[in-house]
Amino acid sequence: MRQVALIASSALWARGHGGGHPLRPERLRRTVDLMTEAGLLARRNVTVVAPRLATDEELGLFHTPEYVDAVKRLSRGEGEPDARRFNFGPGDNPVFSGMYESEAAKAGGALLGAERVASGQSDVAFNLGGGLHHAWRDHASGFCVFNDAAIAVQWLVNLRWRVAYIDVDVHHGDGVQWAFYDSDRVLTISLHQDGRSLFPGTGGLEETGRGAGEGYAVNLPLPRHTDDETYLWAFDQLVPSLIDRFDPDIVVSQLGVDTHVLDPLAELDLTTHGLTAVVRRIAALAPRWLALGGGGYSLDVVPRAWTLALAVMAEADPPLELPAGYRSAHGGRLLHDTQLPQVDPRLRQQARQAVESVVAEARRIHRLD
Ligand SMILES: [Zn+2]
Numbered sequence: 468m469r470q471v472a473l474i475a476s477s478a479l480w481a482r483g484h485g486g487g488h489p490l491r492p493e494r495l496r497r498t499v500d501l502m503t504e505a506g507l508l509a510r511r512n513v514t515v516v517a518p519r520l521a522t523d524e525e526l527g528l529f530h531t532p533e534y535v536d537a538v539k540r541l542s543r544g545e546g547e548p549d550a551r552r553f554n555f556g557p558g559d560n561p562v563f564s565g566m567y568e569s570e571a572a573k574a575g576g577a578l579l580g581a582e583r584v585a586s587g588q589s590d591v592a593f594n595l596g597g598g599l600h601h602a603w604r605d606h607a608s609g610f611c612v613f614n615d616a617a618i619a620v621q622w623l624v625n626l627r628w629r630v631a632y633i634d635v636d637v638h639h640g641d642g643v644q645w646a647f648y649d650s651d652r653v654l655t656i657s658l659h660q661d662g663r664s665l666f667p668g669t670g671g672l673e674e675t676g677r678g679a680g681e682g683y684a685v686n687l688p689l690p691r692h693t694d695d696e697t698y699l700w701a702f703d704q705l706v707p708s709l710i711d712r713f714d715p716d717i718v719v720s721q722l723g724v725d726t727h728v729l730d731p732l733a734e735l736d737l738t739t740h741g742l743t744a745v746v747r748r749i750a751a752l753a754p755r756w757l758a759l760g761g762g763g764y765s766l767d768v769v770p771r772a773w774t775l776a777l778a779v780m781a782e783a784d785p786p787l788e789l790p791a792g793y794r795s796a797h798g799g800r801l802l803h804d805t806q807l808p809q810v811d812p813r814l815r816q817q818a819r820q821a822v823e824s825v826v827a828e829a830r831r832i833h834r835l836d
Contacts, residue, residue, distance in 0.1 A: 636723025639670030695741030723761025
């Protein structure tokens with residue numbers, strides 16, 4: 468039985484973006500409530516560990532000291548003239564009180580997870596508040612302040628481990644890709660909605676790495692209305708062969724669930740069945756595993772999808788029905804999706820055909836044929 472560490476505590480939702488922001492802390496609180504009520508956190512092979520704050524030195528594994536200092540000042544309500552320079556302001560990246568503590572805990576959570584997996588104390592660690600893959604070295608981006616993924620991957624690289632990073636968020640994992648674009652020690656793989664129709668706009672097939680890193684960045688841009696079946700087919704066509712060839716010591720996965728058909732920010736058509744099947748595939752590929760959260764902006768979907776993900780990690784059979792307490796507070800009936808919007812089958816078919824040609828091109832570029 469895999470030993471699982473869930474990195475979470477109320478520190479993740481004590482402070483955060485206001486209620487109108489898509490990345491509101493309620494997502495994480497409600498997810499931990501559901502995991503608890505579903506009985507997963509009482510299992511003998513699941514340990515809940517509170518995150519710690521990453522130190523300045525640890526944040527410096529990826530971020531510049533100027534940026535870390537600016538986040539601290541802004542978090543205290545100082546240094547507002549600096550906000551724009553670091554891409555903070557109304558919109559995607561608002562400053563909030565206690566931002567440094569909240570975000571440094573998400574980075575510290577990834578490091579705590581990496582330490583536990585590296586020491587053998589856990590087989591898999593799930594940093595629920597992490598997966599903040601858009602943050603850059605010297606500025607915030609796409610709701611992300613500190614890039615816990617890039618920080619943890621760099622920490623693992625410093626152990627001389629080979630790291631495969633698999634990013635299944637609906638948005639391209641740009642911050643992590645660019646962080647290791649020159650490296651042959653880190654394989655980054657991102658499956659996402661095509662950047663021509665979604666933030667951050669990058670993640671084309673032609674982004675394959677540079678210098679020693681040539682061939683170690685892999686992107687699969689997917690068209691709108693890609694569904695479970697097509698997504699899983701595409702994943703199977705690429706990811707297992709890439710992982711097999713790279714032979715990593717550890718897989719770091721970003722498990723954003725904004726690929727779901729009900730997600731308000733993007734246009735892929737996955738369901739909880741597809742999302743869970745992806746997590747099962749990653750579980751089978753990972754020799755050791757650091758899992759991170761990520762995007763996902765439907766409060767109906769996120770708690771269910773990540774509870775199902777934790778059940779895969781813990782090799783547990785989750786209950787079919789939502790627990791009574793959770794149902795009375797939030798509604799719903801089953802843990803998996805029940806009623807979903809109908810999508811025109813012609814759109815699905817068009818997506819399928821487009822994915823077939825993108826996958827063929829990706830296999831050619833990465834010499835998998
Ligand atoms: Zn996302």
